[in-house]
Amino acid sequence: MHFTSEQRLDDGSLEREFILDSIPGILWTPPTPSPAPLILLGHPGGLHTMYPRLVGRARRSAASGFAAATIELPGSGDRPRSADAEQARADLHRALAAGQPVDEIVDRLVIPLVDKAVPEWRSTLDTLLSLPDVSGPVGYSGGLIAIGIRLAVVEPRIAAAGLFAGSFVPRSMFDEARRVTIPLHVLLQWDDENNDRQLALDLFETFGAQAKTLHANMGGHAGVPDFAGDEVNRFFTRHLR
Amino acid sequence: MHFTSEQRLDDGSLEREFILDSIPGILWTPPTPSPAPLILLGHPGGLHTMYPRLVGRARRSAASGFAAATIELPGSGDRPRSADAEQARADLHRALAAGQPVDEIVDRLVIPLVDKAVPEWRSTLDTLLSLPDVSGPVGYSGGLIAIGIRLAVVEPRIAAAGLFAGSFVPRSMFDEARRVTIPLHVLLQWDDENNDRQLALDLFETFGAQAKTLHANMGGHAGVPDFAGDEVNRFFTRHLR
Numbered sequence: 001m002h003f004t005s006e007q008r009l010d011d012g013s014l015e016r017e018f019i020l021d022s023i024p025g026i027l028w029t030p031p032t033p034s035p036a037p038l039i040l041l042g043h044p045g046g047l048h049t050m051y052p053r054l055v056g057r058a059r060r061s062a063a064s065g066f067a068a069a070t071i072e073l074p075g076s077g078d079r080p081r082s083a084d085a086e087q088a089r090a091d092l093h094r095a096l097a098a099g100q101p102v103d104e105i106v107d108r109l110v111i112p113l114v115d116k117a118v119p120e121w122r123s124t125l126d127t128l129l130s131l132p133d134v135s136g137p138v139g140y141s142g143g144l145i146a147i148g149i150r151l152a153v154v155e156p157r158i159a160a161a162g163l164f165a166g167s168f169v170p171r172s173m174f175d176e177a178r179r180v181t182i183p184l185h186v187l188l189q190w191d192d193e194n195n196d197r198q199l200a201l202d203l204f205e206t207f208g209a210q211a212k213t214l215h216a217n218m219g220g221h222a223g224v225p226d227f228a229g230d231e232v233n234r235f236f237t238r239h240l241r
Numbered sequence: 242m243h244f245t246s247e248q249r250l251d252d253g254s255l256e257r258e259f260i261l262d263s264i265p266g267i268l269w270t271p272p273t274p275s276p277a278p279l280i281l282l283g284h285p286g287g288l289h290t291m292y293p294r295l296v297g298r299a300r301r302s303a304a305s306g307f308a309a310a311t312i313e314l315p316g317s318g319d320r321p322r323s324a325d326a327e328q329a330r331a332d333l334h335r336a337l338a339a340g341q342p343v344d345e346i347v348d349r350l351v352i353p354l355v356d357k358a359v360p361e362w363r364s365t366l367d368t369l370l371s372l373p374d375v376s377g378p379v380g381y382s383g384g385l386i387a388i389g390i391r392l393a394v395v396e397p398r399i400a401a402a403g404l405f406a407g408s409f410v411p412r413s414m415f416d417e418a419r420r421v422t423i424p425l426h427v428l429l430q431w432d433d434e435n436n437d438r439q440l441a442l443d444l445f446e447t448f449g450a451q452a453k454t455l456h457a458n459m460g461g462h463a464g465v466p467d468f469a470g471d472e473v474n475r476f477f478t479r480h481l482r
Contacts, residue, residue: 190446190455201442204457205431213469214431216445216455227479228454231472238468 001127013062015055020127023120024078025071026054027128030062034133037240038067040121040151040158042142044167045076057141057229064233066240067134071124073144074116085109092168106168110146114173118150125157139236143167152180160239161185162232165200166192166221174206183211185235187228194221242368254303256296261368264361265319266312267295268369271303275374278481279308281362281392281399283383285408286317298382298470305474307481308375312365314385315357326350333409347409351387355414359391366398380477384408393421401480402426403473406441407433407462415447424452426476428469433462 001020009015012031017024024047030036039061043050047070058068075082088109095102128134137159140148145163152161153176162185169177184207188200204214213235217228242261250256253272258265265288271277280302284291288311299309316323329350336343369375378400381389386404393402394417403426410418425448429441445455454476458469 210459212459213466214455214457216457218451218453225454227475234468 009055009059011059011062013059015058020071020124021120022079023071023124025069025124026051026058027067027069027131027134028055028058028062029067029133030065032062032065034067035131035135036065036067036133037137037139037236038069038125038128038134039139039141039236039240040125041068041070042140042144042148042164043070043073044143045073047072047077049077060229060233061141061236064237066139066233066236067128069124069128069134071120074113074120082112085113102168103171107170107172110168110170111172113144114146114150117147118154121147121151122155125155129157137240139240141232141236145169146173149173149176149180152182152184158182160236162187162235164224165189165203166195168195169199169203171199174203177203177206178208181208181210183235183239184209184213185232186212186214187224187232188214188216189221189223190216190218192221250296250300252300252303254300256299261312261365262361263320264312264365266310266365267292267299268308268310268372268375269296269299269303270308270374271306273303273306275308276372276376277306277308277374278378278380278477279310279366279369279375280380280382280477280481281366282309282311283381283385283389283405284311284314285384286314288313288318290318301470301474302382302477305478307380307474307477308369310365310369310375312361315354315361323353326354343409344412348411348413351409351411352413354385355387355391358388359395362388362392363396366396370398378481380481382473382477386410387414390414390417390421393423393425399423401477403428403476405465406430406444407436409436410440410444412440415444418444418447419449422449422451424476424480425450425454426473427453427455428465428473429455429457430462430464431457431459435462 003016003018005017014029016027061068075085092105138157139160141162143164146169148161160183165188244257244259246258255270257268302309316326333346379398380401382403384405387410389402389404392399401424406429
């Protein structure tokens with residue numbers, strides 16, 4: 001891992017961009033005494049585009065004393081494109097616009113992405129946890145919840161997950177969802193244009209976790225109210241501290 | 242209204258039992274400077290039986306600077322019984338035990354109760370708001386959400402409602418639910434034995450409020466986690482202060 005930039009944010013957090021095995025990422029550590037428990041920030045791909053929202057979430061995490069980190073997804077941002085994924089993405093947009101079923105396309109898009117991304121998040125975790133100012137336990141927070149589900153099943157260092165039910169989850173991953181037993185906080189935007197509400201409710205029902213909470217708010221994908229973000233933070237404070 | 246007892250709780254709140262137009266009730270005011278915004282505590286009837294849970298909710302309200310009050314429901318506790326309501330209650334238990342449909346029985350039980358109780362809550366409100374240590378805006382919090390729905394529609398002093406979706410709501414009241422436009426915080430116990438989950442989700446979808454939030458947690462009717470109670474309190478703090 002090498003850090004390619006470093007800046008102090010106005011809240012006192014330290015933001016460092018890094019490259020690890022050719023994958024770009026960002027690490028935020030809070031101004032509070034280290035080591036800080038780490039929250040991995042999930043996102044749909046495209047670190048530059050997502051930066052304003054990611055840094056907002058990182059600041060919120062820092063305010064509760066958490067470090068936060070994220071890496072670019074395979075095939076997104078500055079990383080090499082995958083022809084199959086590009087094709088699946090185009091097919092998905094077309095099918096959604098035409099009101100056609102998307103299950104097969106979601107499988108084709110999300111499953112290879114999860115298969116490739118999860119080992120990358122895990123090896124990033126190895127490196128981040130070796131830094132003096134970052135510690136476990138670790139949380140996963142955010143969208144692309146298929147990655148969160150897989151991580152929750154295969155990665156024992158993930159102790160809690162805040163899942164933003166604003167992305168497609170392959171039906172074939174429901175078996176994995178059943179095996180998720182860590183505490184879960186699921187955020188649902190009731191009229192999310194990127195998501196199927198009934199699928200999100202079915203998925204919530206399916207999770208094997210004893211401690212799972214669903215917070216549903218009005219509005220579309222980008223309309224998560226501020227107070228709902230605070231509640232995610234309090235969830236992590238209950239489970240990671 | 243006359244107060245029949247008065248005691249100081251260990252958190253500094255003042256608990257006063259009262260009788261108003263032959264209806265028993267309890268008022269809790271916080272130790273903070275008055276006047277305090279008021280939260281009406283809904284419950285399924287039976288003040289003595291419900292007291293431990295009610296006082297717990299009142300303490301939580303007091304910790305955020307709210308007064309809290311409740312009155313006995315028609316036909317419950319020390320109030321005269323209604324033969325029709327007793328019959329409907331028995332029919333409901335029998336139908337539930339036998340797995341039979343309950344819609345007609347719920348109508349017969351809940352609608353007369355709402356028709357009778359809501360004017361009583363409103364006149365109680367007139368009196369409570371005339372006290373020097375109680376003020377508006379007013380919230381309604383708790384179960385028997387059919388009363389909360391009717392109050393939210395007809396009583397302009399109710400500015401926000403935290404509804405515990407753990408009781409039956411007549412389908413015929415869904416039209417009223419559509420007319421509820423105040424901010425709502427709906428609490429759902431995912432495996433509530435007193436409730437139909439799909440009805441609760443349909444009701445949430447039906448509410449006319451722009452600002453409505455659903456918090457679902459695992460467990461049965463009495464298993465609401467402590468943190469979920471704190472979230473209700475923060476909802477009222479956002480909307481009543």
